[in-house]
Amino acid sequence: MIAAEGLEKRFPGFTLRVPALKAAPGEILAVLGPSGSGKSTLLMLLSGLLSPDGGTITREGPAVYLDQHPYLLERSVLENAAFGLRLKGVPRARAREVALFWLSRVGLKALAPRPARGLSGGERVRLALARALATEPKTLLLDEPTANLDPANVARVEALIREEKARGRAIVLVTHNLFQAKRLADRALFLLGGEVVEEGPAPSFFDSPEDPRTRAFLSGEMVW
């Protein structure tokens, strides 16, 4: 579970304010909004990569942030997958064993000995997911995990996200893809200019949004 209250982060010329937010275990919260609305900043605050200027964040267990462009180490696929565990002091043999399990879950076991930098876009995202999941986080913070992926890879990554939801992880998913948000989300939050315009259960958020700006955004109008 991850929750935030009265969250505030100030930058010159931009302030992000989130009065309340929660993703329960086994729940996916989709964060929507145009570029520059503060979605990635919100994820970094939730992960602890950025410190808020105000408000509180409650994390039940570790939360792992997955970058929009995941950095892969100049090592093998296996060493990348085992990296999070090695950081936690897990012995190399055990870390590799667990990493192999997660590589097989994301369909990359056959590539384990290969250099990670030769992977395709979809494989890179799946490897980053395996690396994050190997550390058994309670919360996954995903920043546009399927941006620039082809439909087959989008489907694979979405299937993994669903599986992890079913395993009880809380997931906060930033996405520009409204269809993806509809397919995956239990709750949705719309950010505009650093402010939360609307937040609620996915069915009512998508079918009968209350705020006219949310309606405009969901109907494909240019809102910023």
Add this chain to the structure above:
Amino acid sequence: MNELVEITLRSLFVSGSATLLAALFGLPLGLWLGARARPQRLAASLLYAGMGLPPVVVGLFFYFLLSRSGPLGSLGLLYTVPGMILAESVLAFPLIAGFAMAGVAAKAEPVRRLVRSLGGSELQVHLTLLAESRRVVVAALAAGFGAVISEVGAVTLVGGDIRHATRVLTTAVVIETRKGELERAAALGAVLLGVTLLITAILVVFGEREAR
């Protein structure tokens, strides 16, 4: 033939020692500067300016410093191999530190984000960055070595091009050309080129090795 081997080995020794000496101070400085969250503009400007140091000016500076009436004249290092190594290391230092800084700075933020997001400490950020900088280190060493093995101004002034004592490949090429021994000069030039390429290739192969 024996003299060619002697000159080649001396060139390798002077350039290799100067590169190592410069790397001893330049690599930690470059890695530290590059890993900092806030860029150190003054230090970066000084290093980049240092990359353009004219070898002959550095040679002249060391000539004054090491000559009998100079502040370090009592050490007797003028026209010696150690004196040449000192001057060459000053030329290699900004190249090694500057390349290391620029390479590490490009990786610092994504590595920090990765390590911190997986629950790693700031120390682990730096250790990972160091491991990820293998290629950067190789490029820095290759740049430093390439610069000093191919320069002629500083080694001539500080070493004096004394036969069987301080003559290196670059100064030998100059001398043979002046004597009109163009074939010999060309052969020495070819050896210089071959040695430089070989050492760079070894460094690159070492840097390309992936951790398994």
